[in-house]
Amino acid sequence: MSDPPALGQPVRARLVDVAHAAGVSKATVSKVLNGRDLSVREETRQRVHEVAQALGYRPHAGARALAGSRTHALALLVPALANPTYVTIARGAYQRARELGYLSLLAEDFDGQQADDSFNDLVQDGRVDGLLMASARPGHPLVDTLRSSSVPHVFLNRPVEGSGRNVTMDVARSSVTALDHLHGLGHRAIGHIAGPAGIAPSDARKDAFLRHADELGLQAAPVASGDFTEEGGVCAALELLGGTPGAPPPVTALYTSSLAQAIGAMGAIRSLGLRIPEDVSVIGNDDLPIAGHLWPPLTTVAMPLYELGTAAVDALVAAVQGAPTGDIVVPTEPRLVARGSTSAPGATP
Known part of the structure; x- marks a missing residue:
């Protein structure tokens, strides 16, 4: 229940009050009172006008002005x-x-x-x-x-x-750029941390990863999905790495769909007692200033955001x-920003 109005101040009917009394949405009331939607049934239009009149509803002067002009x-x-x-x-x-x-x-x-x-x-x-x-x-x-x-x-x-x-x-090109970089360093078992299923850019990135991995003849290209967050990166990385401390990782490199996922993945790698990039290289999608200040600095694929x-x-x-x-x-193509989080498998920086 809303608070009563202050003493001495008249109660002014609002658009929502008309909508509730007429049993329609606020959008419908607005369209009817502004005469912008002739598809509303005549019975509904008449009811809205009657309720507005009974409640003494008056459109805000600013709203009336904006209804027929550009707001910029x-x-x-x-x-x-x-x-x-x-x-x-x-x-x-x-x-x-x-x-x-x-x-x-x-x-x-x-x-x-x-x-x-x-x-x-x-x-x-x-x-x-x-x-x-x-x-x-x-x-x-x-x-x-x-x-x-x-x-x-x-x-x-x-x-x-x-x-x-x-x-x-061109999100598909970002996967190609990341894989070419890791393949050129000698990686043949590369995992991908995708975003949630049903998100178009993530699906396109994952499909391009699998397609190009097949073209390169990679011996392993597993995919795990997670939210575009640090926690999503942690969970997906542990899935791809096996989750057993001290065990040799089944992949030697991870490519993530977001920078936040990459940060989480780096934490997961360390939690397993593995080193970056000696044991597992990491490359993240999107390049933001923080990427260069992580340890080691994160290799990224810069997108034209x-x-x-x-x-x-x-x-x-x-x-x-x-x-x-x-x-x-957007015609600007993805660009690799190489930093310390990627190297040849087993290499010592």
Whole structure:
């Protein structure tokens, strides 16, 4: 139960009050009162207007102004701010948005939890000109909402098949780059720590790893999946390494899907009494400043994350201005950053 209003202050009906009384969603009330959706049944439209009148509901002046004009604001929805990958993407998006005269707003989706009503309202009620969605995954409710929405939007990093508005990187090439590096050092038993199943970039990276491992004739290329976190890296690394302290590892190198996984994997390797890189080499996907300050410094495959953010904003602003959408792949290729965590099998640095 909400707190009563302060004495002397009139109670002002809110959009949510009209929605509850009329038995419909806030989005439906907004569309009806703004005259933006003729598909709503006449019976529902009449009920919404009657309830709004009975409650004395008056739209906020700012909301009325925004309903018919550009806000010059874009919303970026990311899975988890704890993942530094999305911090870099967000920086690229924010800087490009500023250059183009837009404000970039950031919202966290906690990797698959349903977007709450407030975020849906932000998009559907015209408070932003467009949406950059980096958290798309099978079953996400906002993906279905956007299919029937006129709100300009693009999907970045995690594409939606058939949408025709995906902005992505060549993630398959990152696996090829990592494997070529490790194979060139002499490794023939290489494990891969993938992300959770169903995440498009992770699936593409894993498929490319297995395909290129077969092309190279590797004697072992096992895969274990884990969250894009340090703990996910620990659990997957222990699975690939056998988990028995003092035992020779079945693989001599690990390639991870994220930098956080690599940090966890390095901890798991040490917990088994193994050395990096003498016993097990480690290479992580994505290059961030912290990689060079680990011990040993982490070899990485640098992905064009900043460029992904800028390209997504370019595509979205073009869509806001009426240009047709299309899938875009950032042309910058993955780049190997060699450091001390990789060496020839058994080599002494």
